[in-house]
Amino acid sequence: MDAIILQILNGLDKGSAYALIALGLTLIFGTLGVVNFAHGALFMIGAFCAVTLSRILTLSHTVIDETQKDFLGNPLKVEVPYIYDIFGQTTGDVIIDWAVPLSILFAIPVMVGIGFAMERGLIKHFYKRPHADQILVTFGLAIVLQEIIKYFYGANPIPTPAPDAFRGSFDFGAMLGFDPNTIIYPYWRLVYFAFAAVIIGAVFAFLQFTTFGMVVRAGMADRETVGLLGINIDKRFTIMFGIAAAVAGLAGVMYTPINSPNYHMGMDFLVLSFVVVVVGGMGSLSGAVLAGFLLGILESFASMAIVLETLPGINQIIIYLVAIIILLTRPRGLMGRKGVMEE
Amino acid sequence: MGLTKKDFTLLIIVAILCVFAPFILNPFPEGSAMAQFNAGYPDLMQRLVIFGIFAIGFNILFGLTGYLSFGHAAFLGVGSYAAIWMMKLLTMNVIPAIIISVLVAGLFSLLVGWISLRRSGIYFSILTLAFAQMSYSLAYSVLTPITGGETGLQPKVNDPRILDGVLAAGETPRANLFGLQMNQSYEMAVGNWVFTFNAGYYLAAIVMLIAFYISIRIFRSPFGMMLRAVKSNQQRLNYTGLNAKPYTLAAFVISGMYAGLAGGLLVAMDTQVGAERMFWTASGEVVLMTILGGAGTLIGPVLGAGFIKYMENIVSKINKSILEQWFAFMPDGIEDLLITLVYPFIGKGWHLTLGILFMLVVIFLPGGLVEGGQRIGRLFKRKKPADDKPDGKTTPAE
């Protein structure tokens, strides 16, 4: 029982990352009709926003410490962040410690800007082109973005820890009356889950309850008619692209303490997020979120030792197996609309 | 040969290019600064034609029916595994290996196609992707006893090889065609040029020509017509009382067999298989090759395959010291500047160059490289009427 509760927790947490990425992907696809292979790269750039901010915060000048030696036997150069000079060491340390949450503020304008630039500069010209062309050009863009990041940050993962306040884990087991240490879960992952829930809720509320959202939804259903009504749908679509980029970017920012970011983390997520979107059903936002959580939970169960003993290797293929089964039983995924991307 | 004049000309041109590839790909003399760009060595020539076959086959499915498979690398991989096992168990002769690779890949694609073709559009793409990713993951991990996993499979001295005689002491098992070793080469030195004529390459080139010929016949046949009908409007096709499924499935299996053939040839030329061959990026690569060259055109996929493999093998090998040689004649300051400017795009930055070129081609040449060729062609013969595009080159795929 405790094992099952634990894996459900795990699945929700994994699923929230999948759901966030799939949500952004579906937003772009649903509003603009563009298959965006660069979406993983946006997630990655979001993560590197966090890396960049913590680098900026730790920008340092060197002080030579004669008491210590470096590896060549010269006096050790100690890096002192400028932020110490401004705020003093204690406040400086706190600010550096909170770099990841602070990056949210930094990432939103950056990601929206990148989203706008991408849509206006490139994607706009591909609305009427075949999906195959969209795939190729966004895939090319993904490679370019990824290589630029690699050029500046190298290929190795870069550790970006969560604030000290969120280190360690919470003992659910003790709370629910199980033995201590049976169901523990890291605080930061709980934060991630809550964060994802808020973002997903905000996007849905935005589309559901604002006039802007209403127009966008109308545009998703029938772009031409909305245009005929004299509404400038293009401008709204650009904004939607910016929002989708920001959602992907924020998912990336908050993900950095969970896994140290590296330049190809976007590609690692890309295929998976496409599977999630398609299993959810093309063009369905709630489908994408549902599929994200569903696949996350199933993946977690497949990694249990007992399951692996009976079915070795099931953890390697579970996502794809489930995708096949769902697509064969439900032709348009969980909540797909008819006629979307079926030709 | 049952070809129109235009198609026959195309086939002859491709054949001539294949025969003279060792010359064409080696335009720069040895030792010159440009020799870096020579591609006329056996391994790359072999890869160019083999991936050409892979892309030709992929195009039969994608270019004609519009079904975008994202899992074709699985068929290539399965074909490769079949071929290497044939070499380990039966004989190092490449003929049985190639035949079995086509058969096994055909069977596997029949199974995958039969299931995946129940859906269309992106749902089909994801189904094929799922099958390929499962094949890759299993081959890399739990199927290690059959596939060699991470380290892959290579022929070993102590393999059974029941049809072959015992190896002489000190000999390594080598892939051969009735005794003609695939890595045997004939080299010709003309002045400062050296041209390599490799047995394996010519075998692969002959197979590619046959594959290309068959693909032309398929494009021009009533069957090909039917596949195009599937692409343009499947619903209407259904209303006429025709069931599209057998046609698409046949196209799927044929293209799967092409992939298996490519896999078998890869093993014949370079006797090793690794599971990465089936990873989704490998499936993506053949999609890129086809679109880049020009989907739905006859020659496009071959051009795309050549383009990507050339970039991968040539650009990635340029390093800083080569740049220094190139720009050595410049004044120091300019030399350093040029090196700094070019350096990010070569060697370890070859992916960046590839990504930029993808984008440029798609943005400016919507029909792929073939369209680029046509535009250049039109520049030279303005006077002729505009209908000089060969048939089948005009329909970029959805």
Add this chain to the structure above:
Amino acid sequence: MSNSKLTRRGLIKTGAVAGAAGLTLPTYLRADAHAGYLNAPQGDTVTLGFNVPQSGPYADEGADELRAYELAVEHLNGGGDGGMMNTFTSKALQGNGILGKKVEYVTGDTQTKSDAARASAKSMIEKDGAVMITGGSSSGVAVAVQALCQEAGVIFMAGLTHSNDTTGKDKRANGFRHFFNSYMSGAALAPVLKNAYGSDRKAYHLTADYNWGYTTEEAVKSSTEAMGWETVAAVKTPLTQTDFSSYIAPVLQSGADTLVLNHYGGNMVNSLTNAVQFGLRDKQVNGKDFQIIVPLYSRLMAKGAGANVKGIFGSTNWHWSLTDEGSKAFVQSFGTKYGFPPSQAAHTCYVQALLYADACERAGTFNPCGVVEALEGFEFDGMGNGKTLYRADDHQCFKDVLVVKGKENPTSEFDLLEIVEVTPVEQVTYAPDHPQFAGGSLGTCNPGA
């Protein structure tokens, strides 16, 4: 004109002479017309092929390997301060290239894929006339390229490859490995772990689901079980896994008090980060502090895991903080040239390049068979790791292995590991027919012509 697998570079000069006779002769006889082996260096230069990952997750490790090779070439050609050539016990190298020929090199990208690595190595052999291929950062690539070099007839000096298979079931006569292996990691770690954590522990293994993971798990399991530890479970994780939470969460429930992470590279960074995140190291199980072990450490990767490595045991082939003369000389010249200390990958690659050059000098030829003979059973010192033997039976180097621990108070971004113990070579030596290495045969050397 000639009918051979020789490189073009050689042919310009010898091609016409070799003549039509070569057309009909079988491969091995025709060799006499040339130097008797593939890609015999012509003129006054010799070309080596440095095949390292330049794209993909191990690109930084590959970049470090390349730096080491460039340094080695500089030293071989008499430039720089000579590095380990001064401390190397064999004094055959003169600093005038190899056998008087200036060393040149070509580079390629393995992409950490066996296909790409072979394509790149083949182009070095066929196009550039490389007489030796070296480098790489994974066992899959090492085994694939080693098999290629055997078939083609050039020497392969493996880079970073830790799986038992490279010199076990997939060993080849033309291939040599200086790096240590899974068995040695297990054998070196076990006594240290016993001292630190006692002989009554319950271990939970998370293992990367591919060959290297299997051999490492087996090695660590058998050597820890031999000293009394119990293995509670061994769970395989997919190579492509990035989030290990679902594998780590159940560890505490299992009653285990030690977690062994048989992961490398990105897998290791993520699984270790996740494990620390779950607060495993703050827990008490069976009345003991919970511990984590990483059998194969790499400083470059440890950097990716940041503060999470603190206090965690593992093994490594070499570390820049070693104080023997060889290591000091190498760190000095590498650090002066590039401004930071070399990684273990850089060390093993540098040493391999020097060992190859030295073997050519001692053999008096570049002929692979001569080189194989010179390297087999070769004993040397002064290259870090103390006295080292290139065993003839499997072409594996036998030398001291380092057990290291994540440092508590690093003074710089490179100062992440501290050496806990230098395990003497006797303790990590095994019989050539040890079950973990069974099933392969070297065959005979292949000069390729």
